[in-house]
Amino acid sequence: MSEKGTKFTVRCTVFLAGLFVLALGVVFMMQAKLGVASWDVLHIGLTHLTALSMGTWIQIIGILMIWITCVLDRKWPRIGSVLNIVLIGYFVNWLLALDIVPAVELLWARILMLVFGIVLMGFGAGMYVASNIGAGPRDGLTLLLAERSGWSIRLVRTILEGTALLLGWLATGPVSVGTFVSVLMVGPVMQASLRFWRKQMEKLAAAAAS
Template sequence: MKQMVGESSASKKGFTYYTIKWMVFFVGLVVLATGAAFMIKSSYGSATWDVLHLGLSTKTSWSIGLWVQIVGLVMIGLACLIDRTKPQIGSFINIILIGFFLDFMLSLPIYPSVMLWWESLIFLIGGICILGFGAGMYVATGLGAGPRDGMTLVLAKKTGLSIRLVRTLLEGTALLFGWLLGGPVAAGTFLSVFLIGPVMQASIGFWRKQMAKLDKQEEPEEVEMEPELKVNG
């Protein structure tokens, strides 16, 4: 007969487990926003969707972060309508916090007022790597996909097109509208298309291994108990 032991410690582990997962999720969002801010400040080109957010921001008095939230919430809503499903709470937390974190990172007085070409290049490459690493962190937790990820999967399922093609079409559409609105498109924008994916994939692989280790630690311990002996009176 097997019996679970340490029930109180198991429940405590459960709390610790989810606390760690949410911490990784939140830190991943901060890291992602930091990378996006670095790319924007580099003046060598922003990530594809930030071209759209910047373009919308230049046409209004609203901040980049607010447009990140608006566009993201619209995409989450459309994906749910198309797929007729309810969104994960993590998806809302994801897009709301990224908007706040991006505005905060852009407001910090840590960027040179004038950058030499090599300084801009460092901010660009560093931003791409940081953004990809942060994206991998939050995706690996499985607590809530970003709006672009959700829309990609829904459209791929409904149209029968490959995920890669759907994502490329979405990125291209965002880039086109962003450019038409006056968003900054430069060499770094196209460079990010090729580099963010590999960095993000490596980050996902690393953090999924960490989450797997956390899952194993969460498994309650089982011990073999001796069966009770019946004594005939």
């Protein structure tokens, strides 16, 4: 395999692994039953109103956001961004069907599952972003709206997250302490993961070139 092909294979592997780790974190948070991340409050709330699965709603909402971004930006989406949301939804459905993350009753065990799930989500997000194959739909829409409105990225992201949380709560999604803990923890974990995986990608690229 050529050097270019080796680098691309490594990037794809990190991308897929990151999506799977993030999906596993989502399932851990769900099974902890102490609240889920704001967008998952919406996804789960919509499952209560329809016959569609959690993973399917992840895909529908994500593709809708990609479509909005494309219409506003007048550009075709990157294939990696579409794969991003489709695969996360698939992985979540697959993990839930396998039932490999059991629900527990003891509070201390549920707290551990919650924290572990948040760490997995942040770590996985850092992995797939570091691969530079395809950002998540929320990232693209946040950046575009911030550019068009002149508002800060933080403000736009807060509005999007708050809207998702409100709609999810109205749809009886699971809002609890874990929802607010995830708001505080996912970002720092993702930042640390992104820094780590960018360094690893550089090392892997150097190794492939040697």
